[in-house]
Amino acid sequence: xxxxxxxxxxxxxxxxxxxxxxxxxxxxxxxxxxxxxxxxxxxxxxxxxxxxxxxxxxxxxxxxxxxxxxxxxxxxxxxxxxxxxxxxxxxxxxxxxxxxxxxxxxxxxxxxxxxxxxxxxxxxxxxxxxxxxxxxxxxxxxxxxxxxxxxxxxxxxxxxxxxxxxxxxxxxxxxxxxxxxxxxxxxxxxxxxxxxxxxxxxxxxxxxxxxxxxxxxxxxxxxxxxxxxxxxxxxxxxxxxxxxxxxxxxxxxxxxxxxxxxxxxxxxxxxxxxxxxxxxxxxxxxxxxxxxxxxxxxxxxxxxxxxxxxxxxxxxxxxxxxxxxxxxxxxxxx
Amino acid sequence: xxxxxxxxxxxxxxxxxxxxxxxxxxxxxxxxxxxxxxxxxxxxxxxxxxxxxxxxxxxxxxxxxxxxxxxxxxxxxxxxxxxxxxxxxxxxxxxxxxxxxxxxxxxxxxxxxxxxxxxxxxxxxxxxxxxxxxxxxxxxxxxxxxxxxxxxxxxxxxxxxxxxxxxxxxxxxxxxxxxxxxxxxxxxxxxxxxxxxxxxxxxxxxxxxxxxxxxxxxxxxxxxxxxxxxxxxxxxxxxxxxxxxxxxxxxxxxxxxxxxxxxxxxxxxxxxxxxxxxxxxxxxxxxxxxxxxxxxxxxxxxxxxxxxxxxxxxxxxxxxxxxxxxxxxxxxxx
Numbered sequence: 251x252x253x254x255x256x257x258x259x260x261x262x263x264x265x266x267x268x269x270x271x272x273x274x275x276x277x278x279x280x281x282x283x284x285x286x287x288x289x290x291x292x293x294x295x296x297x298x299x300x301x302x303x304x305x306x307x308x309x310x311x312x313x314x315x316x317x318x319x320x321x322x323x324x325x326x327x328x329x330x331x332x333x334x335x336x337x338x339x340x341x342x343x344x345x346x347x348x349x350x351x352x353x354x355x356x357x358x359x360x361x362x363x364x365x366x367x368x369x370x371x372x373x374x375x376x377x378x379x380x381x382x383x384x385x386x387x388x389x390x391x392x393x394x395x396x397x398x399x400x401x402x403x404x405x406x407x408x409x410x411x412x413x414x415x416x417x418x419x420x421x422x423x424x425x426x427x428x429x430x431x432x433x434x435x436x437x438x439x440x441x442x443x444x445x446x447x448x449x450x451x452x453x454x455x456x457x458x459x460x461x462x463x464x465x466x467x468x469x470x471x472x473x474x475x476x477x478x479x480x481x482x483x484x485x486x487x488x489x490x491x492x493x494x495x496x497x498x499x500x501x502x503x504x505x506x507x508x509x510x511x512x513x514x515x516x517x518x519x520x521x522x523x524x525x526x527x528x529x530x531x532x533x534x535x536x537x538x539x540x541x542x543x544x545x546x547x548x549x550x551x552x553x554x555x556x557x558x559x560x561x562x563x564x565x566x567x568x569x570x571x572x573x574x575x576x577x578x579x580x581x582x583x584x
Numbered sequence: 585x586x587x588x589x590x591x592x593x594x595x596x597x598x599x600x601x602x603x604x605x606x607x608x609x610x611x612x613x614x615x616x617x618x619x620x621x622x623x624x625x626x627x628x629x630x631x632x633x634x635x636x637x638x639x640x641x642x643x644x645x646x647x648x649x650x651x652x653x654x655x656x657x658x659x660x661x662x663x664x665x666x667x668x669x670x671x672x673x674x675x676x677x678x679x680x681x682x683x684x685x686x687x688x689x690x691x692x693x694x695x696x697x698x699x700x701x702x703x704x705x706x707x708x709x710x711x712x713x714x715x716x717x718x719x720x721x722x723x724x725x726x727x728x729x730x731x732x733x734x735x736x737x738x739x740x741x742x743x744x745x746x747x748x749x750x751x752x753x754x755x756x757x758x759x760x761x762x763x764x765x766x767x768x769x770x771x772x773x774x775x776x777x778x779x780x781x782x783x784x785x786x787x788x789x790x791x792x793x794x795x796x797x798x799x800x801x802x803x804x805x806x807x808x809x810x811x812x813x814x815x816x817x818x819x820x821x822x823x824x825x826x827x828x829x830x831x832x833x834x835x836x837x838x839x840x841x842x843x844x845x846x847x848x849x850x851x852x853x854x855x856x857x858x859x860x861x862x863x864x865x866x867x868x869x870x871x872x873x874x875x876x877x878x879x880x881x882x883x884x885x886x887x888x889x890x891x892x893x894x895x896x897x898x899x900x901x902x903x904x905x906x907x908x909x910x911x912x913x914x915x916x917x918x
Contacts, residue, residue, distance in 0.1 A: 380825040391762055395770040428725055428813045436729040436810050460817035464825050476770050477814050479762045480794045484818035487795035491714040492826050495858070499851040510847025517833040517841045524829070 251283050251302070252565040254558060255333035255342035258288030259311040260349020262548050265289065268348065269296035271554020275562075276300050278555070282562050285342055287329035308332055311349070314547065318352030322360060330354060334361035337540045344541035344561045346532065348549045355392055358535040358542035365570070367577030370400045371537030372475065373544075374408060376416065376530035377485070381466040384530055386412050387426075388472065391479030392535060398441035401425070401472050402449065406576065407536045408470035409452045414567035415560065416469075424458030424468030426477060432456060438474065446472070451576070460484075489525065528553040531560025540570060585617050585636070586899040588892060589667035589676035592622030593645040594683020596882050599623065602682060603630035605888020609896075610634050612889070616896050619676055621663035642666055645683070648881065652686030656694060664688060668695035671874045678875035678895045680866065682883045689726055692869040692876035699904070701911030704734045705871030706809065707878075708742060710750065710864035711819075715800040718864055720746050721760075722806065725813030726869060732775035735759070735806050736783065740910065741870045742804035743786045748901035749894065750803075758792030758802030760811060766790060772808065780806070785910070794818075823859065862887040865894025874904060 256272055258265040265288055272284050273296070283302045286293050290307035297303065310327040322331060330349050334357040336342040345362070347354050355373070364371055372389030379385055386408045389396060405423050412421035425442055427435045432443060434457055446454040458467040460481050473481065500511040511518070532545040532553075541564045545557045564570065590606055592599040599622055606618050607630070617636045620627050624641035631637065644661040656665060664683050668691040670676040679696070681688050689707070698705055706723030713719055720742045723730060739757050746755035759776055761769045766777060768791055780788040792801040794815050807815065834845040845852075866879040866887075875898045879891045898904065 380829050394762060394768075394773075426814065428728060428810055434728075439728075439810075460814045461821035463818075464821050476762055476773075477811055480760065480811050481814050481818045483794035484797075484815045485822045487798050488819045488822035489826065491798050492823065495714050495855055496852075499855045500848065503848070503851040506847050507851045510844045510849075510851075513840050513844030514834065514837070514848065515844075517837040517844075518830075521829055521833045 251281060252344070252562065253283045253285060253342045254561055255285045255287060255336045255345040256558070257330040257333050257345070257347035257349055258286045258293050259329040260347040261545060263550060264348065265292050266296050267549060267551045268554050269293055270551035271549075271558065272303065273298045274551060274555040275558035276302055279559070279562055282558070284558070285333070285336060287333045306332060306336075312353045314350050316350055316353060318350060318356045321350065321353050322356045331357055331361065334358065334542070337362050337542075343565055344543070346543045346545060346554075346557055346561060348545035348547055348554070351544055354542065354544050355535055358538050362538045362540055362542055365537055365539055365574050365577055368403055368407070368537035368573075370396065370403075371535050372400070372404050372407065373533050374411065374536045375482075375533040376527060377464070377482075378525045378527040379464045379466055380524075382524055383466055384416075384527060385463060385466075385468060386416070386470045387463070387478060387482070388536060389475035389478050390482050390533065391475050393475035395476065396438070396474035398438055398445055401438070401442040401474060402445040403537070404472045405446050405449060405452050405454065405470065407573065408472060410569055410573055410576070411534070411536065412469050414569040414572070415563050418469050420453045421469035422455045423452045423470045423472060424455050424463075426460065426463070426471050426473040426481065427457035428459070430457045430459060442472070493522075529556050532557040534564075537573070538570075539574070541565065585615060586678070586896065587617045587619060587676045588895055589619045589621060589670045589679040590892070591664040591667050591679070591681035591683055592620045592627050593663040594681040595879060597884060598682065599626050600630050601883060601885045602888050603627055604885035605883075605892065606637065607632045608885060608889040609892035610636055613893070613896055616892070618892070619667070619670060621667045640666060640670075646687045648684050650684055650687060652684060652690045655684065655687050656690045665691055665695065668692065668876070671696050671876075677899055678877070680877045680879060680888075680891055680895060682879035682881055682888070685878055688876065688878050689869055692872050696872045696874055696876055699871055699873055699908050699911055702737055702741070702871035702907075704730065704737075705869050706734070706738045706741065707867050708745065708870045709816075709867040710861060711798070711816075712859045712861040713798045713800055714858075716858055717800055718750075718861060719797060719800075719802060720750070720804045721797070721812060721816070722870060723809035723812050724807075724816050724867065725809050727809035729810065730772070730808035732772055732779055735772070735776040735808060736779040737871065738806045739780050739783060739786050739788065739804070741907065742806060744903055744907055744910070745868070745870065746803050748903040748906070749897050752803050754787045755803035756789045757786045757804045757806060758789050758797075760794065760797070760805050760807040760815065761791035762793070764791045764793060776806070827856075863890050866891040868898075871907070872904075873908070875899065
């Protein structure tokens, strides 16, 4: 039975939201085991006992303002580090945390380790779109600088994920660029375009622009970590800002506006749900020897549950083992 | 009296919207002259005669799908090229077009010419924010690749614009980066951070993230052309998509939703106006010897009017002459 290590102490609502998410997942999925890493007494406050869950007690944890690499090296007993260590030692098959993103990236790279042949694992999320059909995008910022070769690998990684975890038969892979014509972009994009065009294992559809990615332009969007991070944050900032502005327009609009909003409530809620992508799970540091997944820092129990569901699917489809094989056919699958 | 050359044939609504915008500007501003370049008979259909407006007839025009540099070289009599040529020959002080963006950039660079010392002029727009206080951002895509030196120059250019045209005494200049800490970013950002920190003529406030730029993080946001373009398009795509989704949620929501929307109409309109930045004018190709300004392709008469207002302000404050002086004190102001 697959074993998922969960950092119980990471995120704004830990350990309560984390443990409650674990409770939901254990009730729903009878074919997984969970290891919870963190303060045993606190975890027990919320945990519903189950023969498929265990607690590995530790007093140490990584804080959100800890310097990532230093924290991983100094805090060897931190809940997040112990979870990653369990994966390395094959006591667990995957690790999830809602804590310090940089530290989880560092734990993924230095403790869990890269798939042989993958140069720079990328951070990938399944993002919402206005068409209701989400898309995967990477790298969202695991790296500040990437080469064309990295982008080539992201195209393969993203395509494997969309196919296995999201069930899209031949995912359309697009290269994020400043225009759709094939001659567009800087030297990095031009070189990456050539590599993707020649890659027979993916369905490369050419360049896509940031204006169109949320309108179904591609199933997988390939970006360097710097641009991917900026685009992700621009989308988040615009989306959140629009909703906040709408809310304050209603609040300061007197009785008429409040009544209007009341009548529109169901529709606005439906719209919010379309755009809410927590059901797709967390952000995967993809290209590692096992699933290492980051839940949003503000995750509630539902988001934790969905991330466990996502990791279960990744383990079930053996997407990582397939990648190991694709990147280096000689290496043995663990 | 300042003379503004206007390409009457560029954009989706040309020449009607262009000429009507000119009519409004001439009625409002008694201290400017306009030269309209394009099809005389068509222009006359809409133009309100005025002693401060003249028509320079030409049959040729650049289409939206023309290859920019080639179009500028081959179509020497195109309305846009003649307008730029008039600026070069000092028959006009600035040029405006709603036509092919790439061609206008090429005309700006090759016909009007760079300010001595400015290596790579950048495309700059005044963008809306949720706080109601807009910000200037550049480069939005005039260049696919930039050096730290270019970013340094954009900081100075943007600061001059915000001070002179928008009247902000000491504009806060931020560097678009993947985190706010000073050590963040790729090598380009790290090098640019150093240069901006040492630049005494600007008020550098450090790194800003794409999530915060629409919430008043800085008055001037400095980006390389590739990232700036991607962020601009991500903001546009998210904003337009959200509005479209809201609209269709209302339309498909039955009578209750429609009544709700009716009651909220004034508030939604007010919100749309806050986010509408056409009143700030067009996108300036900044760093040239004269104002070269691009109106959006879908500009209506009001947007054209606002762009003329913006150019008038640029000429009135002599922001370009000040830049000539700042970048090369020895060069004479024309």
